[in-house]
Structures are given as C-alpha cells and as structure tokens.
Amino acid sequence: MASSHIILPKEEEEEEKEAAAVAEAGLGVGVEADHDSPAQRPYQEQAPGKAALPFSATCVRISRDSYPNLRALRNASTMALHDDDAAFVKIEEGDFGYVLDDVPHLTDYLPDLPTFPNPLQDHPAYSTVKQYFVNADDTVPEKVVVQKNSPRGVHFRRAGPRQRVYFESEEVKACIVTCGGLCPGLNTVIRELVCGLSHMYNVSNVFGIQNGYKGFYSSNYLPMTPKSVNDIHKRGGTVLGTSRGGHDTKKIVDNIQDRGINQVYIIGGDGTQKGAYEIYKEIRRRGLHVAVAGIPKTIDNDIAVIDKSFGFDTAVEEAQRAINAAHVEASSAENGIGLVKLMGRYSGFIAMYATLASRDVDCCLIPESPFYLEGEGGLFEYIDRRLKENNHMVIVVAEGAGQDLIAQSIPAADQQDASGNKLLLDVGLWLTHKIKDYCKSKKMEMTIKYIDPTYMIRAIPSNASDNVYCTLLAHSAIHGAMAGYSFTVGMVNGRHAYIPFHRVTSTRNKVRITDRMWARLLSSTNQPSFLSQKDIDAAREADKAANAKNQSAPALANGEK
Ligand SMILES: Nc1ncnc2c1ncn2[C@@H]1O[C@H](COP(=O)(O)OP(=O)(O)O)[C@@H](O)[C@H]1O
Ligand SMILES: O=P(O)(O)OC[C@H]1O[C@](O)(COP(=O)(O)O)[C@@H](O)[C@@H]1O
C-alpha cells in the first residue's frame, strides 16, 4: 500500500520543510510491526496457535518524530489531536488520500499471542449467515459525502466478528461498568453484553462493577449470568449503579490485574471514555493481556464521530409527552404559555429533535444559539406577537441554554459536580420568572406552566429501536474485544466501527446553527433566529475554516446525511 499520500496544498511548503527536517535529524516513522496483505496470509493457512495479525499493511507508531503522518491525520479530519496522545495513535495511509485511524490491538505490545478459531462458526443460529466474519481489512469512512476529486479521507476499522480470536472462551473473565449520568438503554447494553458473551462466545465469567469507576476498587464484583440479567432491559437506570468522579487509574488497573480480568466493558459518556483511554494506556504500559471496550453513552447525543448515542431516540420520544402536556395546558388558558426544559448541557440535540417531532412548539432555545429577551427580535417581542396571533404558545428550552444571560442576573456560584462538570443554573425557572415579570409590566393577563421532565425522561427504559441499537453495540463491542482490539464502538454512517478513544474524546458534537437542520427548526417554529448578520457571518466563517481543514468533504450536521 502506498503511504504518505495526504499532502494538503495549503501547508505543502510547511510540510516539506518539516519532512526535510525530520529526515535530516534521522527521525521518521517508527514501524512497530509489518503485516502482510490478506492475500499473502489467508487465515486458513496459519499454523494453529500462531498469532493472526490483526490487519494488513503497515502498522505505524506515530510519535512527535513521525510528524508527516500525524499532520496527515490532523488535516484529514477536524480533530484536534494532542501530541501526548500521538504515541498511542495508529495511522495507515493508502491511495488517494485514504487514512485509517486504527484502534490498538493486543499484538501491538504482545506480538506472540496465540489465536483461536472463533466459536461463532459452530453456532447453529449463525450457520445461515452468508459471511460469518467481516473481512479483516474492511473499514468505514468517516465522511460519506465526497466530491469527484476529494481525498478518500479518514476511515475506521469495521466492527464485527473476526475469524480468529485472541482469547479462549474458558479463560475470559469480563467485567462491565456504567459511569456518568443515567440514560435509557444502560440495562439493555449490560444485558446484551452478558448474554452475547455467553451465547456467542460461551463465556461464563462475567462480573458487574458497582457504582461507576470507584467500584473497581471499593466494592465487590457482582457475578452476572444470562439468567440474572434476563429482565433488566425492561427497567430504567442501571442495575450496576453509576457515579461521577472516582477515576483512579492506578487503583483501577491494580484491581483488574489482581482479579485476573481480561476484558473490560466500559459504558459511559465522554468523561468515561477518557477514563477508559487512561485505563487502556496503563494496561498497555504494564503489558497486560486485557482488552478495553468502550460503549459510548450520553442522553445529550453529543459524542463525536458516532451517528447517534443509544437512549437519544427514547429521550426525544418521551419528551413528546411533556411537550403535549405543555401544549394542553397552554391552549386551555387565555394567553397560556407552556415551558418545557429538556436535557442538554452543552448541546441542544434533544430540544431540537423533540421540537421538530412535535410541531406544537413555538420556540426552541439551545446552548448553541444565544438568545436575548428585550428589544427588537428578542424573545419578549416574539412572545407578544405569538400570544396575539394564537392566544397560547409552547417554549422548549435545553438546560444549557442562556447560561450567560442568567449569570448576569443571578451570581453564578461556579460549582462543579464530582466529574468537574459545571453545575447549571435552572434556565426554566429563571425564564418563567422573567416572562411573568415582562407580562406584568405590560399589564398582560397570562398563565405560564413550567414543566421539568428531565430526570423522568432519562429514567425510563429504552424504546424498541434503542433496544435493538443497544444490542448491536454490545455485540460489536464483544466481537472487538474477543478479537483483541481496544476501542470505543459506535455507528458511523450506518455501519458499526471501532473508533480510537482519542477520537471520541477530543471534541464534542454540537448543533450547528449554520446547518439546514437548524434552519428547518426555525422554519417549523417561525421563531426569531436571535442572530444579527454579524453573528451569522461569524458562524459561517468558523464553519468554513473547519471545512477547509477537512478537505475530504464539507462537514454535515449530526443526522444530516
Ligand atoms: N479526563 C478524565 N480522565 C479519567 N476519567 C475521567 C475523566 N473525565 C471524567 N472521568 C470519569 O468518567 C466518569 C464519568 O464522567 P462524566 O463526565 O461525569 O460522565 P460521562 O462519562 O457521562 O460524560 C467519572 O467517573 C469521571 O471521574
Ligand atoms: O444531575 P446529573 O446526574 O449530574 O446529570 C445531569 C446532566 O446529565 C446529562 O444528562 C448529560 O450527562 P451524560 O453525558 O453523562 O449522559 C446532562 O444533560 C445533564 O446536565
């Protein structure tokens, strides 16, 4: 395969200079392992017990010294990669600007591990599957919209069962932990991990870690069986308990090592995936035969790279009940206003999708789109107009919206939770008072009903489609761990993929107010955009800069395919 193909015109000169400097200093791309192409090493021909190599072509260890490749990755995507992470990044470059941002494999530091046939091939239920195993070289593109001459861009390793695995079923000792806030579907993922390990790979040693990361070193591990988890998907929350804080890498890995755990399944959001990455790095430093699989969870749906996080659909669906109630209350009163607060600390995906789904919402406020109350084009003016036209209105506000505005009238205490997340001021309550005061000042009779369903929404079990999604995520995670990879699993453009930890933790998805999805919302509610021409130009410029960096394709909004 060709390499060093992505050279972007913008920085060509700079690149050349850097490459020359690297060559002069005698530095370069450090090749960790050189793997044959699949044609040269059909699995069937391998001597039993000999390590099957995890992927074809060159596995490159990127370091500060192998700068051109690192630059290629940075250029091929909008990701901001820290140099500290660079030592753990595996990049493979191919023809026409193809970049594989690969996930680490056990053989990266334990090259002589034996392999075993995948027990799935003897499973009667899977005997009808046309292709038992995914092709070892299959990858999934990060961007699917490309132009004729654009480079092929960043790809991730496709998820799925491999022909050979790096663990014998009897020797697997797996553990599962849930961290961070609750989210519909946690119990379904736990259930499907336990059942999938047992049913697909005959693994019977599975343990639950209680109450998040701290449970690794402060509680007993709970044995879990398909029988003990049979019904848990019908319940909200997590049967294992969860927490924020408590991540102590050394103590966690000490316990993993002492208890002989060799597969770690970590369900949680961006903070949790950062923790999973730290655990992986420590496991690797110690040279342990342990795979780490992250399953991304966040009700806010703001985890980078993946199409959607589990539980999001359920949350949007459940939010309809609150919006309906707000609409009933508002439309039954004279000048009635229904105000619904939905979750979304940094991003307004739940609010945006719940609004678009409902059609009863007159105004949606999200963190990404700053709003103002008074004056021309402000919220009060819109409320005035809407009540005159319709006699009632429904407002949906994401909890992270308007925080700067609130801080102007309520001194922010700047408190944080155990994970270091800033504690938010209640925008719903604040807005209720502000609207009441405004109407009073205008001597306008009105009724406002504030509904906060946030914790009720995230405490319910996942809906049918999320249940299926959770099952697929759990299965993909199991296949990857059995095959010896460490990764975060997720759906990328409709295909499941193994994504490097650094990818999902280095940025956060946000609603892009310059995208068509937000325009759809504005047109469906008819609300003011609260943006001046200057704001719009600035947002466009920011997007342009991001897209210029990502030459492979213009970035699309989450969900806008
Ligand atoms: N940078 C980090 N390194 C290691 N662990 C982290 C990091 N950030 C958060 N965590 C841990 O991840 C867990 C959940 O994090 P949090 O941000 O609260 O939720 P979420 O994972 O849902 O985003 C907590 O136990 C926290 O200590
Ligand atoms: O009250 P808690 O448990 O800290 O959770 C509240 C926060 O959790 C969230 O649901 C997001 O958390 P996750 O990313 O962990 O799912 C936010 O929307 C909300 O601000």
Ligand SMILES: [Mg+2]
């Ligand atoms: Mg978080």
